[in-house]
Amino acid sequence: MLSFALTDEQEAYRVELARYARTKLLPAYRDRAASTEFPWDAHKELAALGVLGIGLPEEFGGTGTSPDDPVTLGMITETLAYGDVNVAAAPVQSGLVAAQLGEGGSRAVQERYIPELIAGDAVSGIAVTEPGSGSDAAGMRTVAKPVDGGWLLSGEKIAITHAMCAKTMLIYARHPGSSRSKGISCFLLPMASKGVSVAHMPGMGCLPLGWGSIAMDEVFVPSDHLVGEEGHGFAAAMHHFDFSRSALGLLCLGAARASLDEAARYAQEREAFGQKIGEFQGVSFPLAEHTTYLEAARLLCYRALWARQVDEPHTALAAMSKWWPPQVALDAIQAAMKIHGNLGYSTEFPLQQRYRDVMAYLVADGTSEIQKRIISKDVYRKAQ
Numbered sequence: 240m241l242s243f244a245l246t247d248e249q250e251a252y253r254v255e256l257a258r259y260a261r262t263k264l265l266p267a268y269r270d271r272a273a274s275t276e277f278p279w280d281a282h283k284e285l286a287a288l289g290v291l292g293i294g295l296p297e298e299f300g301g302t303g304t305s306p307d308d309p310v311t312l313g314m315i316t317e318t319l320a321y322g323d324v325n326v327a328a329a330p331v332q333s334g335l336v337a338a339q340l341g342e343g344g345s346r347a348v349q350e351r352y353i354p355e356l357i358a359g360d361a362v363s364g365i366a367v368t369e370p371g372s373g374s375d376a377a378g379m380r381t382v383a384k385p386v387d388g389g390w391l392l393s394g395e396k397i398a399i400t401h402a403m404c405a406k407t408m409l410i411y412a413r414h415p416g417s418s419r420s421k422g423i424s425c426f427l428l429p430m431a432s433k434g435v436s437v438a439h440m441p442g443m444g445c446l447p448l449g450w451g452s453i454a455m456d457e458v459f460v461p462s463d464h465l466v467g468e469e470g471h472g473f474a475a476a477m478h479h480f481d482f483s484r485s486a487l488g489l490l491c492l493g494a495a496r497a498s499l500d501e502a503a504r505y506a507q508e509r510e511a512f513g514q515k516i517g518e519f520q521g522v523s524f525p526l527a528e529h530t531t532y533l534e535a536a537r538l539l540c541y542r543a544l545w546a547r548q549v550d551e552p553h554t555a556l557a558a559m560s561k562w563w564p565p566q567v568a569l570d571a572i573q574a575a576m577k578i579h580g581n582l583g584y585s586t587e588f589p590l591q592q593r594y595r596d597v598m599a600y601l602v603a604d605g606t607s608e609i610q611k612r613i614i615s616k617d618v619y620r621k622a623q
């Protein structure tokens with residue numbers, strides 16, 4: 240029988256992080272979320288809590304647990320998102336980049352860049368999307384031209400998380416003349432390199448995450464900044480998305496849980512027609528229903544992470560955890576907003592902010608339609 244019970248150690252860590260999320264992150268979430276400043280103070284606190292080193296090499300300050308330690312990272316993401324869905328995205332972002340450097344980075348790159356990610360002194364990001372290719376990532380046009388001692392990168396990436404605040408960025412670019420997924424490599428680009436320019440992209444949410452575009456005009460990257468095998472960057476990226484998708488599902492669900500808790504408290508205080516509104520089934524049943532959906536969606540995400548942990552196929556499970564849980568979370572937040580009446584719509588309350596922040600995950604890391612495409616391929620294959 241499957242069991243997703245946390246170990247005693249994981250449970251103790253969850254309790255510590257839950258306390259931090261509720262007492263430190265939650266009270267200032269709305270203010271942080273309304274600003275375009277990256278929340279460095281909170282990010283440094285995550286580092287102090289050990290969150291940024293999960294599953295990363297011990298020699299660089301990480302926990303040294305199995306590659307990427309998916310279940311623990313998922314639990315962390317869900318727990319922190321209760322307090323701040325934007326701050327909670329950091330372990331997934333930093334973890335994804337550091338894991339790729341740990342797996343395929345040169346020794347020089349690992350020594351120079353992994354410790355600062357784990358210490359929370361810097362953030363990085365992953366740049367795949369371009370003006371002409373998003374869902375169809377293999378259609379990217381950014382070129383890496385081989386030159387003496389490295390490559391020259393030219394092209395543009397858009398909609399990139401951390402573009403405005405990252406010290407480094409994983410850039411996916413193709414060998415001149417190659418097409419589709421063949422010939423795509425991954426490079427670690429120091430963002431201060433000559434020829435790099437960034438521009439902020441204003442979004443409806445996720446404001447502190449430095450969303451923006453990155454233009455590269457013949458930017459030199461040295462040969463030891465290649466990450467993974469030359470020409471095989473695409474498959475490596477997809478393998479990492481199989482982790483991030485389930486973690487992002489849990490991220491959305493953590494934010495939704497906070498919203499339903501707020502609605503449940505409000506329903507037991509607010510009165511209408513001479514009684515607490517929570518006594519009306521029109522209020523209590525949505526709370527019951529969305530709690531049920533949240534629980535089912537959580538189990539799906541943990542099932543996907545557990546499959547990754549034990550090295551079972553999990554691409555379709557990860558895709559399921561990326562399209563359904565964010566939608567379940569969004570529906571739950573909307574229900575919590577309605578239970579709050581006019582206050583749910585007010586910017587004085589965090590609910591509308593969560594709605595806008597969580598909405599991002601219907602698109603970021605692959606749209607719902609692309610996830611369903613992945614799942615349906617699996618369905619057809621298994622039906623043969």
Ligand SMILES: Cc1cc2nc3c(=O)[nH]c(=O)nc-3n(C[C@H](O)[C@H](O)[C@H](O)COP(=O)(O)OP(=O)(O)OC[C@H]3O[C@@H](n4cnc5c(N)ncnc54)[C@H](O)[C@@H]3O)c2cc1C
Nearest residue numbers: 365366367368373374398399400599602603604605606608
């Ligand atoms: C908040 C946020 C953060 C992001 N962060 C990053 C980041 O850090 N790095 C990065 O590289 N990218 C990032 N992205 C970009 C994101 O990955 C892309 O927006 C996404 O993959 C969709 O690409 P697109 O926007 O070009 O839409 P398109 O690919 O043009 O799609 C447009 C519409 O067509 C649908 N569609 C396309 N193809 C199909 C198909 N075959 N079947 C059915 N429907 C289809 C899509 O689902 C969508 O509804 C981020 C996006 C957001 C919103």
